[in-house]
Amino acid sequence: MNNNFKMVAKTLFGFEPLLAQELRKLGAGNVQEGTRSVSFEGDTGFMYKANLCLRTAIKIIKPIHSFPVCNENQLYREIYNMSWAEYLSLDTSFAIDATVNSDHFSHSLYVSQKVKDAIVDKFRKTDGARPDVDVKFPDLRINIHIYKEHCNVSLDSSGRSLHQRGYRTATNIAPINEVLAAGLLLLSGWDGQCDFLDPMCGSGTFLTEAAMIACNIPANINRKEFAFEKWEDFDQELFEKIIAVSLKKTREFSHTIIGYDKAPSAVRKAQDNIENANLTDYITVSRKNFFKTEKEVDGPLHMVFNPPYGERLNLDMEDFYASIGDTLKQAYPGTEAWFITSNLEALKYVGLRPSRKIKVFNSHLESRLVKYVMYEGSKKAKYQDQK
Missing domain, CATH: 3.30.2130.30 (VC0802-like)
Known part of the structure; x- marks a missing residue:
C-alpha cells in the first residue's frame, strides 16, 4: 500500500x-x-x-x-x-x-x-x-x-528553521547561516576527497558543515527537537530507526580539515562549536593570520571562506582583497579557493580572474560565490610540461 x-x-x-x-x-x-x-x-x-x-x-x-x-x-x-x-x-x-x-x-x-x-x-x-x-x-x-x-x-514538520543545527552555541559578528554554509560547500564541489581549509573561520560553521559532508553525517543529528515529535501521530520507534539507519551510512574521512582565525575569541568559539558537534577528531583550529600563512599540505587543497564585507569590520577593502589575491598567488599552489562576498566592488582588487561567479544571497545581501584556481607553478609552465 x-x-x-x-x-x-x-x-x-x-x-x-x-x-x-x-x-x-x-x-x-x-x-x-x-x-x-x-x-x-x-x-x-x-x-x-x-x-x-x-x-x-x-x-x-x-x-x-x-x-x-x-x-x-x-x-x-x-x-x-x-x-x-x-x-x-x-x-x-x-x-x-x-x-x-x-x-x-x-x-x-x-x-x-x-x-x-x-x-x-x-x-x-x-x-x-x-x-x-x-x-x-x-x-x-x-x-x-x-x-x-x-x-x-x-x-x-520542522519547527525552528533547520539551519539551527544544534551545535552552534557560540557565534561571532554576523555568523554565516548553517544552511547557507552547507549549500556553498556543495556548490563548490566539496565532497571530502582532499584536504580542506577555511582561513578566516570565525565560529567554525564552514569547518563543521564540511566535516559533516565529508563523513556523511546527518545535518541535523545534533538538533534537540523537530516539530513532528509533538504531532498526534508521531512514531517514536520509526524515528529512532531512521536515526540508526542514517548513522550507519556515515563514512571515514582520511584528509585534514583546518581552520585559521587571527582572533583568539573566534578560535575558542569555533573549538566549542566543533566539540558540540562531536567533530574534534576531524577538525583543527589555529590562531593564525591568513596573510602570513602558506599551504601546509601536499596535493590538492579545497578552500572555502567568508571574508569580511566591510559591513562587519572597519577595513580598507581595497588593501584587504588585494592581500587575499597576493596570498593565494604566492603561498597556495594547487588550491581551489572559493569565497563569498557581497562587496562586488572589492572583488576587482583581488588581482585574479575568477573561473566562476555564482549569484547567491547572504540574508538580504546579494552576493557572489567566486572561484579561483591556483595551479602548481604557472599555467604557462604547466602547458610547457605537457608539450
Whole structure:
C-alpha cells in the first residue's frame, strides 16, 4: 500500500537544484523545483529522514488542504470545515504562520487571526472548549500560504528553521547561516576527497558543515527537537530507526580539515562549536593570520571562506582583497579557493580572474560565490610540461 504524500521543502535562493539533488539521493519521489522550494513525495518515515538529513532545507512542510479564496468569510468557512481533530486536541497548543501575496488579503497577521478564530470556534462547537495558542513553543505549527486567489494549508514538520543545527552555541559578528554554509560547500564541489581549509573561520560553521559532508553525517543529528515529535501521530520507534539507519551510512574521512582565525575569541568559539558537534577528531583550529600563512599540505587543497564585507569590520577593502589575491598567488599552489562576498566592488582588487561567479544571497545581501584556481607553478609552465 502506498502511504506517500506530498511535502514541500523550503530553501534559499539558488539552492533549489542542490536541494532537489539531495532529495533524489535520499529517495524522494516526484521531485519538482519551485522558487525557494522543492516539492516531493514520501511517507512519514521519509518526512523524518528529510528533516534529519537534508543540508540545504530550511523547513519541511506537509500540505493538508488547499482551496480557492477571495474574501475573509470564505477563508473562515474553509478552515472551519476542516477536520482539525485529526491534528489537534484540547490539551495541545498551536500557532499560525501566514504569508500573503494577494489582492484580496493585505495583512498576514489578520489572516493568522482569522484562521485561529475558525479553528477555536470549531472546537468550541464540537468539544465545548478550545486548544490554546502558543506562539513560541506550540505543539502544532500551521502554515497558511495565500497566493492570488489560492490558499494552501500545511503543517510545519520542522519547527525552528533547520539551519539551527544544534551545535552552534557560540557565534561571532554576523555568523554565516548553517544552511547557507552547507549549500556553498556543495556548490563548490566539496565532497571530502582532499584536504580542506577555511582561513578566516570565525565560529567554525564552514569547518563543521564540511566535516559533516565529508563523513556523511546527518545535518541535523545534533538538533534537540523537530516539530513532528509533538504531532498526534508521531512514531517514536520509526524515528529512532531512521536515526540508526542514517548513522550507519556515515563514512571515514582520511584528509585534514583546518581552520585559521587571527582572533583568539573566534578560535575558542569555533573549538566549542566543533566539540558540540562531536567533530574534534576531524577538525583543527589555529590562531593564525591568513596573510602570513602558506599551504601546509601536499596535493590538492579545497578552500572555502567568508571574508569580511566591510559591513562587519572597519577595513580598507581595497588593501584587504588585494592581500587575499597576493596570498593565494604566492603561498597556495594547487588550491581551489572559493569565497563569498557581497562587496562586488572589492572583488576587482583581488588581482585574479575568477573561473566562476555564482549569484547567491547572504540574508538580504546579494552576493557572489567566486572561484579561483591556483595551479602548481604557472599555467604557462604547466602547458610547457605537457608539450
